[in-house]
Amino acid sequence: MSLLIEQALNGVQLGVMLFLLAAGLTLIFGIMGVINLAHGSLYMIGAFAMAWVANKTGSFLIAAPAGLLTAGAIGMLMEFFVIRKLYARDHLDQVLATFGLILFFNQLTVLLFGRQPLFVQIPGFLEGSILLFGDVRYPVYRIAIIAVGLLTAIGLYLLIARTRLGMLIRAGATNRDMVRALGVDIRLLYTALFGLGAMLAGLAGVMAGPILSVQVGMGEQVLILTFVVVVIGGVGSVRGAFVGAMIVGVVDTMLRAFLPQTFRQLMTGPDADALAAGFSAMGVYMLMALVLLVKPKGLMPAHG
Amino acid sequence: MADLKTTRGPASASRTYAVIAIVLAMLAALPFIADAIGQPALTSLATRITILAIGAASLNLALGYCGLVSFGHAAWYGVGAYVVGIMYRHYVTGDPLLGLSIGSDQLLVTLPLAILISGLFALVLGALSLRTSGVQFIMITLAFAQMLFFFFVALKAYGGDDGLIVRRRNALPFIDTRDGPTYYWVCLFFAVAWFALMSRIVTSRFGRVLEGIRQSERRMAAIGVSTYPYKLACFVISGMGAGLAGALMANHARFVSPDMMHWTQSGEFMIMVILGGAGTLFGAAAGAAVLIGLETQLAAWTEHWQVILGPLLVLMIIFTRGGLSGLVRLLRGGRNE
Amino acid sequence: MSESLLRVSRLFKRFGGVNATDDLSLDVRAGEIHALIGPNGAGKTTFIGQLMGEVRPDAGDIHFDGASINGLSTAARVRRGIARTFQITELLTExxxxxxxxxxxxxxxxxxxxxxxxxxxxxxxxxxxxxxxxxxxxxxxxxxxxxxxxxxxxxxxxxxxxxxSKPRLLLLDEPMAGLGAAESRRMVDTLSSLKGSIAMLLVEHDMDVVFALADRISVLVYGRVIASGSPVEIQADTQVRAAYLGEGDA
Incomplete structure (x- = not known):
């Protein structure tokens, strides 16, 4: 029982990380009509910047904002130099150009940091685990991730639903000319929005740093999972991204945790483990296929 | 499209055939030239390009002609390769699979099977993916390809992460496939056959429907065409071509691994198609040659060649439309629409 | 008179809070030209979309050639014998x-x-x-x-x-819009030469064309048919004059 709760929490923790990535990806797509493959690179950049600063200064409190700001800044540069030229293009051009960006960022990271993964300590004040209830203990750091992720989700909701920027975002998604008519510099709005998406990705990268190894290629692994989230949730919908992220996070974690022992009961030998590993890796993709069979536009499609 | 339209007149048609014949003769002579200039490695490079051109041409059918932006093309390529690898493994060990004795080292057995099985995979996953369109289709094809990637990584019985070694190339009757130039000619033969098939398909009734779907699905519905079965058929043929390429590559490299279906390989196929000009028949071959040539050159120059290739790609997409032909137009100072 | 080739009964479609199609009933008999007129935004193109199966109605029934076609896809309807032209042309431009x-x-x-x-x-x-x-x-x-x-x-x-596509029913969505005088005349000639052999539902703003071609006219306002009848009856209808013709001939 306690294992089940622990794994469920792990699932939620993966879910909030995926949400941070999916929210940016889906916002940028929904509003600017751009599919950005290099979104995963921003996650990687956030993680590397944090890891580098943390290892230099020894302080997570300095490293975390550094990672966030680096990802945001590089995101805005990316928008200014490349993405901006792609707004009026078809998806194919966008995919290929941002694929080029991935090649560049990945190899540049190899050039700067090498191929060996970087490791980051969990900050002292978030070390250890606490007793939740009964005999369920859970690491403080992971609880912190969940808390930060949920707070960000709430903040994002408030931003979109309650603020002037959010109003512009919503208006911009449906009617660009209207936003222009309001006298808003839409280019600036887009750059800012892209920066926001980049910072969300960077935040996920920063938080992942201490629990995953920080290495080249981490961006694409999570990017593809993020695509699954977005397809399941419905392209363009932030709420869909949240629901999709939670589903994918929990399902993926649960399969990885419990499929091997289920298989071991059904068959013997190392085949069971290998097969279980294969099926649990494929699980969320099958889930995606299932969702598409029932709802081709995802669970919560953004209208329009 | 443009190059096909011009083949309608008999005079220009015979000229097109003449050009094709000359190019083919040069390609066939390539191993001799490579030897003569003291660069025998060129033959191996040309073999790779020839094989990848088959893969790119089949993606071109889906992407360039039908407008299906599939980001999972490497999956079918990898499946084709694994068919060769798995059959070779069973040929060596003699173990049956599910009670069937499936081992073979005969190219005339493994190749059709690779095409068939890649086609089956494309049929099942394409049937699902084609329920979506636009950006969702891009994402979902990428995701399904990644699913297959993970499947083969987990498939420890066939090497998992490490892949499978095919110690000896599949054999052909009367032909020594182990000889480099000979294998190059074998691949060239299959490439010519595949391109010939593609050239027939794109001008056929089926091909006209694909062209129509790319330009306007709404128009196709309004003339009474249900587009889904055509898109699926196109996707399957495209997958079969990739399977052929994968099977040939498995024999060329004598090695199969999940890396063949890595998403970057799908990206490379797309780049080849776009470089050569989507929807132009021979563009895929040109695109494969240019990309692999460029990669080889850059890689000889620096280990970190992707730092250069990436921005090159970005620049190409931003400043030229229509790949190489767009580049040529740009350099000539012509208008860039 | 022959019986209806197309029979639409009590069709409803709402977008957000707007009734695009509001209890719309209408029929087209074999071989006749039935014109559908009404101010911009009356829901004419939405109606054609529903006849073609591009837009799903919220309620109501569409019968073609004696059978319900509600569940059919656009392509299947075309194969049954309905064809359309697009107001904003939808062609393979390459x-x-x-x-x-x-x-x-x-x-x-x-x-x-x-x-x-x-x-x-x-x-x-x-x-x-x-x-x-x-x-x-x-x-x-x-x-x-x-x-x-x-x-x-x-x-x-x-x-x-x-x-x-050899239709028995042709849905024409503003075929004259944007045409010059000579082109317009040629289009009218073409359509009148087809009259009798193909039934047509003609959505058109040009009243001269409508009165020259149509056997019957229905007037659509806010998704609702407010009048239906022969050209003479429609011209005489005061409600129509107030709601539509009175707006001037812009």
Whole structure:
């Protein structure tokens, strides 16, 4: 029982990380009509910047904002130099150009940091685990991730639903000319929005740093999972991204945790483990296929 | 499209055939030239390009002609390769699979099977993916390809992460496939056959429907065409071509691994198609040659060649439309629409 | 009078808070031209979308040729014998006019899972395609790419393509819009030559054209049919004059 709760929490923790990535990806797509493959690179950049600063200064409190700001800044540069030229293009051009960006960022990271993964300590004040209830203990750091992720989700909701920027975002998604008519510099709005998406990705990268190894290629692994989230949730919908992220996070974690022992009961030998590993890796993709069979536009499609 | 339209007149048609014949003769002579200039490695490079051109041409059918932006093309390529690898493994060990004795080292057995099985995979996953369109289709094809990637990584019985070694190339009757130039000619033969098939398909009734779907699905519905079965058929043929390429590559490299279906390989196929000009028949071959040539050159120059290739790609997409032909137009100072 | 080829009963469609189609009933008899007029935003194009199966109605029933077609896809409706022209032309712009029509001819000949023969040299496609182009007055422009055709020529091509699917009912969405005087006259001639052999639902703003061609006229305002009858009756209807004709002839 306690294992089940622990794994469920792990699932939620993966879910909030995926949400941070999916929210940016889906916002940028929904509003600017751009599919950005290099979104995963921003996650990687956030993680590397944090890891580098943390290892230099020894302080997570300095490293975390550094990672966030680096990802945001590089995101805005990316928008200014490349993405901006792609707004009026078809998806194919966008995919290929941002694929080029991935090649560049990945190899540049190899050039700067090498191929060996970087490791980051969990900050002292978030070390250890606490007793939740009964005999369920859970690491403080992971609880912190969940808390930060949920707070960000709430903040994002408030931003979109309650603020002037959010109003512009919503208006911009449906009617660009209207936003222009309001006298808003839409280019600036887009750059800012892209920066926001980049910072969300960077935040996920920063938080992942201490629990995953920080290495080249981490961006694409999570990017593809993020695509699954977005397809399941419905392209363009932030709420869909949240629901999709939670589903994918929990399902993926649960399969990885419990499929091997289920298989071991059904068959013997190392085949069971290998097969279980294969099926649990494929699980969320099958889930995606299932969702598409029932709802081709995802669970919560953004209208329009 | 443009190059096909011009083949309608008999005079220009015979000229097109003449050009094709000359190019083919040069390609066939390539191993001799490579030897003569003291660069025998060129033959191996040309073999790779020839094989990848088959893969790119089949993606071109889906992407360039039908407008299906599939980001999972490497999956079918990898499946084709694994068919060769798995059959070779069973040929060596003699173990049956599910009670069937499936081992073979005969190219005339493994190749059709690779095409068939890649086609089956494309049929099942394409049937699902084609329920979506636009950006969702891009994402979902990428995701399904990644699913297959993970499947083969987990498939420890066939090497998992490490892949499978095919110690000896599949054999052909009367032909020594182990000889480099000979294998190059074998691949060239299959490439010519595949391109010939593609050239027939794109001008056929089926091909006209694909062209129509790319330009306007709404128009196709309004003339009474249900587009889904055509898109699926196109996707399957495209997958079969990739399977052929994968099977040939498995024999060329004598090695199969999940890396063949890595998403970057799908990206490379797309780049080849776009470089050569989507929807132009021979563009895929040109695109494969240019990309692999460029990669080889850059890689000889620096280990970190992707730092250069990436921005090159970005620049190409931003400043030229229509790949190489767009580049040529740009350099000539012509208008860039 | 022959019985209805198309019978629409009590069709409803809402978008957000707006009634695009509000309890709409209407029929088109075989061979007649039934004109549908009404101010912009009356829901005419939405109505055509529902007849074609591009837009799903919220409620109501569409019968064609004695059978309900509610569940059919657009393509299936076309194969049953309904064709449309688009107000904003929807053409394969990279292809020639002839290719566009030939593809429609091809679609009418059954499935297209034929992979080897050269469709561009297939006389069974090209010969009928040229006839339809001639019928629509475009014979001389057959080998011109659509992207190089004038607006009026594209409208004619829309008609030629629609004819190529051998419809029994033709839905014409503002075929005259944007045409010059000469083009417009030619379109009217073409349509009147088809009168009697193909039933038509004609959505049109040009009242001269409507009164010249139509056997019956229905007036649509806010998704609702406010009047229906012969041209003479419609002209005399005070409600129509107030709601629509009174607006001037802009």
């Amino acid at each position: 292809d020639t006019a002839l290719d566009n029509v030939a593809l429609a001819v091809q679609a009418g000949q059954g499935h297209s899972f034929r992979f080897l023969g050269n469709a561009g040299a297939d006389r069974s496609l090209l010969a009928p395609a040229r006839e339809y182009l001639t019928a629509a007055g475009l014979a001389e422009r057959a080998d011109v790419r659509v992207s190089e055709l004038s607006h009026g020529e594209r409208k004619q091509l829309e008609l030629a393509i629609a004819l190529a």
